[in-house]
Every structure is written in structure tokens, then in C-alpha cells.
Amino acid sequence: MIDIGVNLTNKRFQKDINEVIANAKQAGVSSMIITGTNLAESEAALQLAQNYPDYLFSTAGIHPHDADSFDKTSLNQLRSLAQDPSVKAIGECGLDFNRNYSTPAEQEYAFIEQLELAVELQLPVFMHERDANQRFIELLSPYVKQLPNAVLHCFTGDQFDLQRCLEIDLHIGITGWICDERRGAHLLELVKLIPANRLMIETDSPYLLPRSMRPKPKSSRNEPKYLPYIAQTIAHARQQNVEQFIEQTTQTSRAFFNIGRALTV
Incomplete structure (x- = not known):
């Protein structure tokens, strides 16, 4: 299985x-x-990623939180980074x-420049x-x-948001948010509406530790090793065989990011 969104450069992993x-x-x-x-x-x-060739890959982008620092120099630096074959996507970019x-104006400018x-x-x-x-869809x-x-990672929206995303053929990334009974329970129904070839899975580590895991991990730090639990939760919600679901999302992710079959693990 492929974790399409993990913040391994975060200081909590140092x-x-x-x-x-x-x-x-x-x-x-x-x-x-x-x-x-x-x-x-x-x-x-x-x-x-370069330290783990054919296993780790990366994206290059500027998050909307940091859009106030975006300028033409930033754009050129992203362009340079993206020349490396280990960089598989532009982002994380968008609106918050x-x-x-x-x-909002700074976010929109940075988003459009990265789309271009x-x-x-x-x-x-x-x-x-x-x-x-x-505004994101517009x-x-x-x-x-x-x-x-194009993928909207860590989808947390409602059915109307999801439908608008699917209407323009976006891929959807689902995280451990779906395991949070306080704010993510609605996703248990919404994941049934996502076509198999549009759905991918991620942890967004070190954030979003799945709350429903039992026994509960001692640390609040989320890790990629918990991806199987997220996959199982989504598969059960979709009433799918877990192994089949994992194979589908793996193939979808390989095709999306243009990566070959990974090293045997």
C-alpha cells in the first residue's frame, strides 16, 4: 500500500x-x-527521498499557510526542484x-502560479x-x-464538496480523519461514493493519529505504519475486501504519481 501524504521532514521525526x-x-x-x-x-x-530511492518520493510546493512568502523567485525554485525524478507532484498547494x-488573495495567487x-x-x-x-473549484x-x-488530499468536506470534486475528475485522499468520531464520522458514508480509481489513502503523519485505534498508541504522533488501519476502516465502510481495496488504491496511486512497483518489503 502507498501512503500518498506523509510529513517525514517534520521535527517530530528527527x-x-x-x-x-x-x-x-x-x-x-x-x-x-x-x-x-x-x-x-x-x-x-x-x-x-534521494536517500531511499525507489521507496520514498516527494512533492514540491508551497502550502496556503505560507502563501504570503510566495513570489517569482519561489516559483523558479520550485521549478528547479521539480526537475528531479524523485519529485512526483507539485504541492501541497491550494486554499485554506x-x-x-x-x-485569500495571497493564497489564490500562489495556487494559480503552482497550477500553471x-x-x-x-x-x-x-x-x-x-x-x-x-473558490477552490472555480x-x-x-x-x-x-x-x-490532481488530488485533493485529506478530504474532510461534505457530500456537496465531494460531488463538485468528482465532477471535475479529482482524485480524493482519505486520512485517519475518517477514524475520528467527533468530526470524521460522515466520511464513513461519503467514501462509498468515491469511484475506486479515484480513491487513495494517506496518514498525513505526524498529524491525525486515528482516534479509533485499539489499543490506543502511547504517543500522539501518527506514523505511516498505521496506514493499514486506515485502509481497513475505509474498506469496511465501503463493504470491500480489505486486500482487494489495498490493491486497488495501490494501483491507483502508482498510476497517479507515475511510480513503478516499489522495492519488496
């Missing part, structure tokens, strides 16, 4: 990154895509009108959206047919 990766392999995670959220993290993600760490870069380089986009679905729609692929 002391035991090699062990975290080894545990993921042991748990059956066959590849991971390390998320780039700003220039420094995108560079670090690429460096880490929930926290607005950057102004993805079209130029013919790379998929790895996207973020919170409380901005309508900005993205003109680019969708020009892009090789």
Missing part, C-alpha cells in the same frame, strides 16, 4: 526517522510520498480559508482545501484538463 521508515516497511507500506509544504520542506523532502494564515507550473511541467498537483471549496477547473492528474 530523532528516529530511519526507524519510522523501517516500521512502515514492516507494516506493508510499499512506498511513501513526502509532502513539501514550503521551499525548505520541499528541499528536505527531496533530500530524504479556515485559518487564513495568508490572505504543474501544467508547464506536466506533473500532478497535490492539493489542500479547507472552508474554500467553491480556480482549479480551467486547469484540470491540462493536468496529468
Whole structure:
């Protein structure tokens, strides 16, 4: 199975990154895509991916939280990073009108520039959206047919949001949010509506530890080794055989990110 969104450059992994990766392999995670959220993290993600060729891959992008730092120099640096074959997508990019760490105007500018870069380089986009679905769809729609692929990662929206995403052929990433009875229970029904060839799975580690895991891990840090639990939760919600579901999402993720069969683990 492939974890399409993991923040392995986060400081919470600094002391035991090699062990975290080894545990993921042991748990059956066959590849991971390390998320780039700003220039420094995108560079670090690429460096880490290069240390584990054919197992780790990365994205290069600037998150809407950091959109206030985006300029033409940033764009050129992302373009340079994306030349490396280990970089499999542009992002994490998009809109976040929930926290607005950057102004909506700054977010929209950074998002559009990264969409245009993805079209130029013919790379998929790895996207973020919170409380901005309508504007997100409006900005993205003109680019969708020009892009090789596009995924809204860590989907947490409602059925209307999901339908708008599927209408423009987006892929959907589901995280351990679905395991949170306080705010993610609605996803147990919504995942049934996602076509098999549009659904991918992720942990978004170290965030979003699945709350329903038993026994509950001692640490609040989420890890890629918990991806099988997320896969099992989604498969059961979709009334699918777990092994078949994992195989489907793995094939979908390989095709989306243009990666071959990973090293045997």
C-alpha cells in the first residue's frame, strides 16, 4: 500500500526517522510520498527521498499557510526542484480559508502560479482545501484538463464538496480523519461514493493519529505504519475486501504519481 501524504521532514521525526521508515516497511507500506509544504520542506523532502530511492518520493510546493512568502523567485525554485525524478507532484498547494494564515488573495495567487507550473511541467498537483471549496473549484477547473492528474488530499468536506470534486475528475485522499468520531464520522458514508480509481489513502503523519485505534498508541504522533488501519476502516465502510481495496488504491496511486512497483518489503 502507498501512503500518498506523509510529513517525514517534520521535527517530530528527527530523532528516529530511519526507524519510522523501517516500521512502515514492516507494516506493508510499499512506498511513501513526502509532502513539501514550503521551499525548505520541499528541499528536505527531496533530500530524504534521494536517500531511499525507489521507496520514498516527494512533492514540491508551497502550502496556503505560507502563501504570503510566495513570489517569482519561489516559483523558479520550485521549478528547479521539480526537475528531479524523485519529485512526483507539485504541492501541497491550494486554499485554506479556515485559518487564513495568508490572505485569500495571497493564497489564490500562489495556487494559480503552482497550477500553471504543474501544467508547464506536466506533473500532478497535490492539493489542500479547507472552508474554500467553491473558490477552490472555480480556480482549479480551467486547469484540470491540462493536468496529468490532481488530488485533493485529506478530504474532510461534505457530500456537496465531494460531488463538485468528482465532477471535475479529482482524485480524493482519505486520512485517519475518517477514524475520528467527533468530526470524521460522515466520511464513513461519503467514501462509498468515491469511484475506486479515484480513491487513495494517506496518514498525513505526524498529524491525525486515528482516534479509533485499539489499543490506543502511547504517543500522539501518527506514523505511516498505521496506514493499514486506515485502509481497513475505509474498506469496511465501503463493504470491500480489505486486500482487494489495498490493491486497488495501490494501483491507483502508482498510476497517479507515475511510480513503478516499489522495492519488496
